[in-house]
Amino acid sequence: MYYVNREQIGVRLQAVDEIAEALHDVASNWQGTLLQGLAQERALHLAIETVTDVGSYLIDGFIMRDASSYEDIIEITGEEGVFPxxxxxxxxxxxxxxRPLVQEYFVWPRSELHPLSVRIADLLPEYKAAVEQYLEREL
Structure with a gap:
C-alpha cells in the first residue's frame, strides 16, 4: 500500500486559487510598476514551488522513479498521468x-509582464483539478 501525504498535497493545492488570482490581477492591471513586477515574480515563484512540491509528494508516495531536477519532477508526473x-x-x-527568479533575480525584467503569467493563471486551477482526480483514481 502506498503512503501518499494527502494532507501536505492538499495544503499546497489550497494555495493554487490565490496564486492564480494574483497572476490574473497582476496581468489584467499591468502597468509595469515595481510593485506589480515584484508581485508577478512572487506569484510565479509560488506557482513553481507548488507544482514541484506536489509532484515530489506524488513521486514519493506512489514510488515513481526518482527525479533529478525540477523539470524531471514535471516530466515524471506527466508520464504517470497526473495531469493531461x-x-x-x-x-x-x-x-x-x-533559476532566473531565485538566483538571477537581479536581472529579472520587472517592468515586463512575463507571457507565462497569464497562461499559468489559467492553467493552475486545471492542474489542481487534475491532481485531485489522479488521487481519487489511484487511491
Missing amino acids: ANMLGTLIELVKLR
Missing part, C-alpha cells in the same frame, strides 16, 4: 523560471 499531456510543455516552461 497538453499541460506538460507549459509546466516545464514554468519550472525553468526557477
Whole structure:
C-alpha cells in the first residue's frame, strides 16, 4: 500500500486559487510598476514551488522513479498521468523560471509582464483539478 501525504498535497493545492488570482490581477492591471513586477515574480515563484512540491509528494508516495531536477519532477508526473499531456510543455516552461527568479533575480525584467503569467493563471486551477482526480483514481 502506498503512503501518499494527502494532507501536505492538499495544503499546497489550497494555495493554487490565490496564486492564480494574483497572476490574473497582476496581468489584467499591468502597468509595469515595481510593485506589480515584484508581485508577478512572487506569484510565479509560488506557482513553481507548488507544482514541484506536489509532484515530489506524488513521486514519493506512489514510488515513481526518482527525479533529478525540477523539470524531471514535471516530466515524471506527466508520464504517470497526473495531469493531461497538453499541460506538460507549459509546466516545464514554468519550472525553468526557477533559476532566473531565485538566483538571477537581479536581472529579472520587472517592468515586463512575463507571457507565462497569464497562461499559468489559467492553467493552475486545471492542474489542481487534475491532481485531485489522479488521487481519487489511484487511491
